[in-house]
Amino acid sequence: MPYIDGKYKPSIGAPRTPAREEDPQVRATNFGPVDTGYTRDDAIAEANRCLDCKKPLCVTGCPVGINIPGFIEKIRQEKCGEGLDIIREASMLPSICGRVCPQENQCEGKCILGKKGEPVAIGQLERYLGDNARDKATDPVCRHKNEHKVAVVGSGPSGIACAGELARRCYDVTVFEAFFTGGGVLTYGIPEFRLPKEIVKREIEGLELMGVDFQYDSVVGRLVDADDLFEQGYEAIYLAVGAGLPKFLNIPGENLPGVFCANEYLTRVNLMKANNFPRYDTPTKHGKNVVVFGGGNVAMDAARTALRLGADHVTLAYRRGEEEMPARRAELHHAKQEGVEILPLVSPLEFKADDDGNVASVRLERMELGEPDASGRRRPVAIEGSEFEIPCDVAVTAIGTNANPFAKMVGDVKLNKWGYVETDENGQTSNPRIWAGGDIVTGAATVILAMGAGKKAAASIADKIGA
Numbered sequence: 001m002p003y004i005d006g007k008y009k010p011s012i013g014a015p016r017t018p019a020r021e022e023d024p025q026v027r028a029t030n031f032g033p034v035d036t037g038y039t040r041d042d043a044i045a046e047a048n049r050c051l052d053c054k055k056p057l058c059v060t061g062c063p064v065g066i067n068i069p070g071f072i073e074k075i076r077q078e079k080c081g082e083g084l085d086i087i088r089e090a091s092m093l094p095s096i097c098g099r100v101c102p103q104e105n106q107c108e109g110k111c112i113l114g115k116k117g118e119p120v121a122i123g124q125l126e127r128y129l130g131d132n133a134r135d136k137a138t139d140p141v142c143r144h145k146n147e148h149k150v151a152v153v154g155s156g157p158s159g160i161a162c163a164g165e166l167a168r169r170c171y172d173v174t175v176f177e178a179f180f181t182g183g184g185v186l187t188y189g190i191p192e193f194r195l196p197k198e199i200v201k202r203e204i205e206g207l208e209l210m211g212v213d214f215q216y217d218s219v220v221g222r223l224v225d226a227d228d229l230f231e232q233g234y235e236a237i238y239l240a241v242g243a244g245l246p247k248f249l250n251i252p253g254e255n256l257p258g259v260f261c262a263n264e265y266l267t268r269v270n271l272m273k274a275n276n277f278p279r280y281d282t283p284t285k286h287g288k289n290v291v292v293f294g295g296g297n298v299a300m301d302a303a304r305t306a307l308r309l310g311a312d313h314v315t316l317a318y319r320r321g322e323e324e325m326p327a328r329r330a331e332l333h334h335a336k337q338e339g340v341e342i343l344p345l346v347s348p349l350e351f352k353a354d355d356d357g358n359v360a361s362v363r364l365e366r367m368e369l370g371e372p373d374a375s376g377r378r379r380p381v382a383i384e385g386s387e388f389e390i391p392c393d394v395a396v397t398a399i400g401t402n403a404n405p406f407a408k409m410v411g412d413v414k415l416n417k418w419g420y421v422e423t424d425e426n427g428q429t430s431n432p433r434i435w436a437g438g439d440i441v442t443g444a445a446t447v448i449l450a451m452g453a454g455k456k457a458a459a460s461i462a463d464k465i466g467a
Contacts, residue, residue: 002048002076008052008073008076010049010050010052011045014049015118016046016049016117016118016119016121017038017042017043017045019035019038019121019124020038020039020042021035024334024337024338024339025339027338028307028308029307029308030308031191031275032193033194034193034334037127037128038121038124038125038127040132043124043128044076044078046120046124047072047073047075047076047120047125048076049120050069050072050076051113053112057111057112058107058110058120058122059107060110061106061109062090062107063448063449064090064448064451064452064455065090066086066087066107066126067087067089070086071083071084071086071087071125071126071129072120072122072125074086075125075128075129080128080129080132081135081137083133084129084133084136085138087126087129088140090455091161091451092140092160092164092203092207093157093161093203094129095130095131095199095203096130096186096199096200097126097130097448097451098123098125098126098128098130099123099127099194099195099199100186100195100447101447101448102328103122103123104119104329107122107123108121108123131199139209140164140206140210141210145170145171145172146170146171147172148171148235149232149233149234149235150166150171150173150174150234150235150236150238150461150465151173151174151176151220151234152166152173152174152175152238152240153239153241154175154177154184154239154241154242154438155177155183155184155204156183156184156185156186156242156439156450157186157438157447157448157451158240158437158451159175159184159238159454160183160203160204160207160454161450161451161452162437162454162455162458162461163175163238163454163458164207164212165459166458166461166462167207167210167211167212169458173213174212174213174234175212175213175215176215176220177216177217177218178406180217181201182201182204182214183204184240185439186200187200187270188266188267189263189266189267189270189298189301190270191269191301193304193308219406221406221407221409221410225410225411226410226411226431226433226434235433235465236433236435236461236464237433237434237435238427238434238436238437238454238457239410239413239434239435239436240436240438240450241404241406241410241440242404243401243402243403243443244263245404245405246261246263246397247397247400248261248397249293249348249397249399251348251349251350252351253350253351253352253362254351256351256353256358257285257358258287258359258392258393259351259359259394259395259396259397260394261397261398262292262299262396262397263401265284265302266298266302266305268282268284269305269309275309285393286310286311286394287306287311287394288310288311288312288313289311289313289391289392289393289394290306290314290315290392290394290395290396291314291315291317291362291390291394291395291396292306292314292316292395293317293348293395293396293397293398293399294318294400295316295318295320296325296398296400297327297331298398299316299318299396299398300316300328300335300340301398302396303316303335303340303396304334304338306394306396307339307340313341314339314340315341315343316335316340317346317348318343318344318345318346319345319347319367320344320345320367320377321345321369322342322344324369324377324378345366345367345369346364346365346366346367347380348364349362349363349364349365350362350363351395352389359393359394359395360391360392361390361391361392362390362392362395365386365387365388366382366383366386367380367381367382368381368383369381400444401443401444402418402419403415403418403419403421403440403443404440405419407421407436407440410434412430413429413430414430418443420440420441420442421436421440422441423436425456426460427457427460428457428460432464435457435460435461436457437450437456437457438450438453441453
């Protein structure tokens, strides 16, 4: 341990401790984890790289403000239970965030070591504590609830972050979830090989220990609405219903059998276990030539899922270049390692059917990048006469989502022109008793940003209704 005369001395110049990844050709055939996480020695070696900055920029890059140097110091001292306690002061989902958060754009993106080399692997260290220190940490229990009831609609990352923060403050919290299990997009959207569902279940059980009540198969907006909940004694409602309405390509043949939106394709596998049909009741088509349209994390998840369902060839088609893909670099790297072919600068024109009426091919045209659009990215422009066709017996569109219409059904809140809920900086809507956050406010974003919105809203709710 690098302590001299009781003072910490970082391992200057030490290389970043690599993740322990499974062989790409093996992992592409199963839904096991891509990497197995750090060992004790790995975690200590990586913690010893931290500069222990007096002004830690990594904390400013974390949307929920985790005391990152604090928990890293506890790893160095082998006081991992105390390290997990530090994380839980800001986040109840360390095992999840350590796996799926885009650390390279947030905490690790701010790390001073990253200016001239590789940043500290903050995500891996957070995951290490979440996975290994639970039996050493303080149980997150709130035994003395106050008399204030709050309803949270949706059990995705924003909803459970809000519920956890309110439970920490001893509010009586009920989470209403439309599905039969919790986690929202963490469960139905992210594949098992990136985020094992047992991890999600475990984190939710931690909230139940704090007294949070989860009500499943509860479609708020259909079975009950905001007025009903207020009549039942709830003083505030937090809307965390997500933005799960899929966008479509709107081209001929998109309704052919074998053409899926990513929401359906991933939900069938992640939530309904279609990869284990007929052991589970939900089937899906296991294509041999699969084409996925999109360049984000969802597109990567769909492409890598298709491989694991037995596809011989998976193509990821994107209308811009590979460098413009919004997916995490790690996900793109893993997809290419596993055999996904990247087909950049193409746009689909039409799906074509075989004699039985199923999708058999897709006609595309090549693109080139023109002038920047409103987002600042160069706009793709079609190249005249560049059309070509490739075979596909399964196609998946992963080009984004729109606002979930359930928000307006829950209560009378103001929406913007795109259908997202309008809020103030604390998540309060036009209805003074309803707050909202996560993707239903911002559009599709990251898990940790949704959690940050949930925490901020919880603080505002507590401030408004009292203790």
